[in-house]
Amino acid sequence: MDKPTWLNTPLERLLGSRTAKKLAPLGLENTADLLHFYPRRYLHWGKLTPLYSLHPNEDATILASVQSQQLHANRNGGVRLNVELTDGHSTITATFFATHPAKLSVHQGLLKPGTQHLFAGTISQYRGQLQLTHPSFEEAGEDVERILTKPIPVYPASSKCPTWFTAKAVGIILDQMRQEDLLDPFTASEKEKYGLLDLIEAIEKIHRPNTDTDIPKAKHTLKWVEAFELQAAFAQQRHTNAQARAKTIPATATEIIPEVIENFGYELTGGQQTAIAEVLADMSREVPMQRLLQADVGAGKTIVAGILMSVVVNAGYQAALLAPTEVLAQQHALNLRRLLPVPVELLTGSSKAGTRKHIAEITGSGQPAVLVGTHALLQDSLTFKNLALVVIDEQHRFGVAQREKLRENQDFVPHLLSMTATPIPRTIAMTVFGDLDITEIRELPKGRIPVKTHTVNECNHAWMQRLWVRSREEIEAGGRVFVVAPRIGDEESDSELASVTQTAQRLRNLPALQGIKVGELHGKLTPEEKAQIISDFNTGQLSLLVTTTVIEVGVDIKDASLMVILDAQQFGLSQLHQLRGRVGRGGQAATCIAVYSAEANPDSIERLEAFASTNSGFELAEYDLKLRCEGNVLGQSQSGKTTSLKALRVLRDADIIASARDLALAVVAEDPQLEKRPELAARVGLARQDAVWMDRV
Known part of the structure; x- marks a missing residue:
């Protein structure tokens, strides 16, 4: 446990219980929280x-x-x-x-x-x-x-905690602070090199500036403090990981790759080839790999993972693929069994007792195999004896502790490959901050046509009528149609948002869709019911499927050629892009229609226009990061307390972050435990929680 400091002193001890109680809803619990709760603007x-x-x-x-x-x-x-x-x-x-x-x-x-x-x-x-x-x-x-x-500081406020109340509380703390209490992490030479103030002066000027020129000087220093302490935490993690040992995968094991590619039936893109080469190079070393694979929707990350896992199994080891939902795990297992010339096993929460026993025997004996599963793979009853590679699909849906569970109980550490199909803003932050190496696949496989995307106001009746006629035309041409609604049904009857049950019934009654079999899919169905509906939709027994976002990942319907998203203003850019990726997967031309409510605000319409303007998940992620407050999109800490970047901004301050990263790596390389830098070591201890939330939901 990290040594207590003045910075993590509870506010109750310094300000009294009444004041502390008012500040707590703003996430202000200790001295550091309050000192780094910066004014959002200044008045005069x-x-x-x-x-x-x-x-x-x-x-x-x-x-x-x-x-x-x-x-x-x-x-x-x-x-x-x-x-x-x-x-x-x-x-x-x-x-x-x-x-x-x-x-x-x-x-x-x-x-x-x-x-x-x-x-x-x-x-x-x-x-x-x-x-x-x-x-x-x-x-x-x-x-x-x-x-x-x-300048008059104006703080984020609530009805019970107005800005003047926070300012008064901050003033009490400022009057008590001493230079040695603040754990200034920089040396004198570093301050001179990077133009930094003493930390006590920066804190004073951000909260009680005498002139407008004080504010940018203070912000510059505080951005550096934030970037440096996080980067030092990541640098220490890298150093620790470098001390562990993983299984080396020999080059001879790659002999299996041509067979997998032949089963795949397509040429690999340049991005896929680069990704495979980078991962194989990592796994040829004893240092455990920690790599993030960012692949745009439809860019073929599953085949990359399949090839890599086949190589590991061919080398005599086990590989595990962890998926966030049963639907996605089942889809992966189905595809991998078809593509891979190695054993593929599936374990989910609904697996029978016999299957669970069979999987436990495989993991415990060390028998080479690919093990696909959900959180069920993390259960305590499973012991892995020969696990050399862990692949995490949709990495942002798993916490650090969950991922590390698969790397326990062995005398070596498995290589780790995290994957995400849409680079959401959190992932962009990780490319700048995190201790993961990054690989990107941006291009689509040959023959894959970009999905045409249009936005429609639901008040445009001519377009809405044409939409359902167009749906029938797609179905008669051999296609399938997804219709996505933001809620399930009548249990939320006070909402005006489209629901699956109401929309499905309305579509069944439309003259334009008479004779078309309409199905419903949502999260309240059992895994068996979901699997059956998806199978019926895939084979054509159902032609139009009204669904929630349960199909966001893992549903692979080759003939799906049209998607209609109702109340599209309710969804974020990442989710919209994932949904759009469910159509056109068979190489055919496909269309996505985002229908928005007449009550949609200008920001929502702007977001939908951005969605329609590009098929690149990377561009959408950067746009999303610019559009939204980073502190609200970077997730939560393991304690559940909301965390955010205080002064630092990922895109705007990229130069500071890069310089802080270089400095941190150099400092940790020379002094891994930061014994010569006690102030920095203490700040890293306080920041370690934030170094983890970057990697969490």
């Missing part, structure tokens, strides 16, 4: 306005003395504090509202008669009298002109 007092010249609806900054204050109960509940202000000639009332008198106790304590303050807010009018409602205020000393030029 502006030019002083005499009271006599004030007008309703204008923003104003006034310098006034408090004449009196009175607390009143409101007729409709709650209380208000009326504070009479004067500049010596005119008067105005500042009014503050609250649900309980205690919530205005701070205001009463600060705004005592005879004290002088600066007030800033919007002038309003009540019963013919001008007033300020909930203005910002600060006590005015002798140096009023300096205060007027001083």
Whole structure:
């Protein structure tokens, strides 16, 4: 356990339980949380306005003395504090509202008669009298002109924790902090080289800047601190991994590759060939591989994984493929049994007792085989004795502890290949931050035609009518049609969003689809029911399938040529791109129609237009990262507490991240345990949790 520091002191000890309780919903639990809870923007007092010249609806900054204050109960509940202000000639009332008198106790304590303050807010009018409602205020000393030029920090707030409350709490902590408590991770020479402030100065200036020029200087230093501590944590992980030993896969085992490619029936793309070569090079060494394979939808990552696992089995070892859903695991097992000239076994949560016993015998005996499964492969009753390669499909759906479970109970560490079919923003962050080596497959196999994508407003009745006629035409030409809805059925009847059950019934009644057999697929069905429906859809017994996003990954219907996504504004770019990847998989021309609601907001429509503009998952992921707040898309820590990048931004600050990575690698190479850098070691201990969330859902 890492040694306690002032930075991880609970706020309750420093601020009291009442204040700490108000800050907790914002994710602020200890000193470091609060110090690194940076203002989201800054305001300025502006030019002083005499009271006599004030007008309703204008923003104003006034310098006034408090004449009196009175607390009143409101007729409709709650209380208000009326504070009479004067500049010596005119008067105005500042009014503050609250649900309980205690919530205005701070205001009463600060705004005592005879004290002088600066007030800033919007002038309003009540019963013919001008007033300020909930203005910002600060006590005015002798140096009023300096205060007027001083930026006012504005923090993310909630109804129970307004920005002024957070600012006051931050101020109490700032007044207690000492240079040695902050664990400044940089040496003097590093600060000079990269233009960094002392950490105590940066923290002070980000929260209490004297001028606007203080803010960017502080941000630059704080970005470096954040990048450096995370990169040092990753560098240590790399160093630790390099000390472990894995099974080396000899070059002779690759003799099986031509046979697998022949079964596949297609030439490998350049990206597939490069991916195979990079992984084989990694697995020829004793250092355990940790590689992420990013392959766009339809780019053939499954065949790459299949070839690599065949090589491992041909070398006399076991390989495991971990999939997030039973549908995907079953699909992988079906395809791999057809393609691979090695034993392929399947284990899921619904596997029979006999199958479970059979798999346990294989894993325990070390018999060479490919083992495909869901989380069932992680159960304690399974012991792997000869596992040389672990392949994780849709890597972002598995936690670190889950993945590491397959690497236990052996005297060597299996190579690890994580895969994702759509490079979501979290994965982009990992390419910059993570301790995984990255391989990308961007091109589609020969003959694969990009899916044409269109957006349609549901209010365009002519287009909507044509949509279902077009569906019939696709089916009569031998195709299959997916219709995706965001919810299942009547249990959410108060929602206006399309559901599977209601949509399926409506389509069965449409004249344009008479005689077309319509199926329904969703997560409430049993694994056996899902498998049967997918099989019927594949063989043509069903021609149109209304479904939830359960088909997002793993469903491979060669004849599917049209997808209609209803209420498409409800889905993220990654999900939309994954769904689109379910059509055109047989090499035929295919179309995706994203239907959006008339109530869709401009941001949602912009996202859908971006989706329709490109078939590249890599481009969509970068667009998504620019569009959304990174702190909301990078996931959660293992404790469940929301984490985010505080000052750093993956795209905007790529140069800082790259430089911090180089510095961290050099520092850890010379001093792996950071014994010579105790401040950095302590910060890495605090950041280690964040180094893990990059890799989690």
